[in-house]
Amino acid sequence: MQNGNSSLGTKISDSRKKLGLSQEALAEKANVSLSTIQRIEKGTVKPRSFTVKILAETLGLDTSELLSDLLEKKTRISSYSALKRMNSYTLLFVFIPFINLVIPFIIWKKHKEIHSKDSVAGKLLSFQLLWSIFTIIGMFILIFLTNLITGEAGLGHYTSSIVYLLAVVFNVFIIVKTSTQLNKEDTNVLSFVPNLF
Structure with a gap:
């Protein structure tokens, strides 16, 4: 599972770092658990679309771009x-x-x-x-x-x-x-x- 979700995790991690947020700060701001953020960034979990949407809004990213990664992976599978x-x-x-x-x-x-x-x-x-x-x-x-x-x-x-x-x-x-x-x-x-x- 790591390969397919790692690009999503990388995008979230890069955006978080650009904003100068720690994983803890992002978790608090997005009202998502720290372990969820860590697993998404590592690419070891397939996040729900609701979680991706919340993280995208919190980081100021285009939700459809992040969700398209998940849809592309689903189509490939x-x-x-x-x-x-x-x-x-x-x-x-x-x-x-x-x-x-x-x-x-x-x-x-x-x-x-x-x-x-x-x-x-x-x-x-x-x-x-x-x-x-x-x-x-x-x-x-x-x-x-x-x-x-x-x-x-x-x-x-x-x-x-x-x-x-x-x-x-x-x-x-x-x-x-x-x-x-x-x-x-x-x-x-x-x-x-x-x-x-």
């Missing part, structure tokens, strides 16, 4: 939450090409904040779409080639099943890797995938 859900839901139907896109697509449509052009969400959907296309085409080609070479249709189904399971394992690996990156709030995921959405 909401975006990462939606991305994590999108990525996780692909696991539900990982064995069924194209169906594995349904729930992530619904989440993508529902959350407008994850629609940017460089969107991680677009890359997640693109990867699943491309994986589905290449898996289906690969299986049919493998069945056709096996039948063409050996003349035995049953052998092609066996071989394509093994290749399909390997494709599913690869997909699960990518989903888990992406999930780990999203947990670290890393937006550089699936860099090898073009964004088709």
Whole structure:
């Protein structure tokens, strides 16, 4: 939590120091506890909007500027939450090409904040779409080639099943890797995938 609230805490701390106020004086003037001021300035607490408004008025700052920091953080957290859900839901139907896109697509449509052009969400959907296309085409080609070479249709189904399971394992690996990156709030995921959405 410290990273997101530290800019707010820094702004409050800098403004307090410019006015020559101690933390105790600000707490008294704003009618807020000293520990609240200390935690906000350290960035270890997410202050309520009422507290931010009181502190802004006391310090002569623009309330909307301080509150925009909180709203920006909320939007970022909401975006990462939606991305994590999108990525996780692909696991539900990982064995069924194209169906594995349904729930992530619904989440993508529902959350407008994850629609940017460089969107991680677009890359997640693109990867699943491309994986589905290449898996289906690969299986049919493998069945056709096996039948063409050996003349035995049953052998092609066996071989394509093994290749399909390997494709599913690869997909699960990518989903888990992406999930780990999203947990670290890393937006550089699936860099090898073009964004088709």
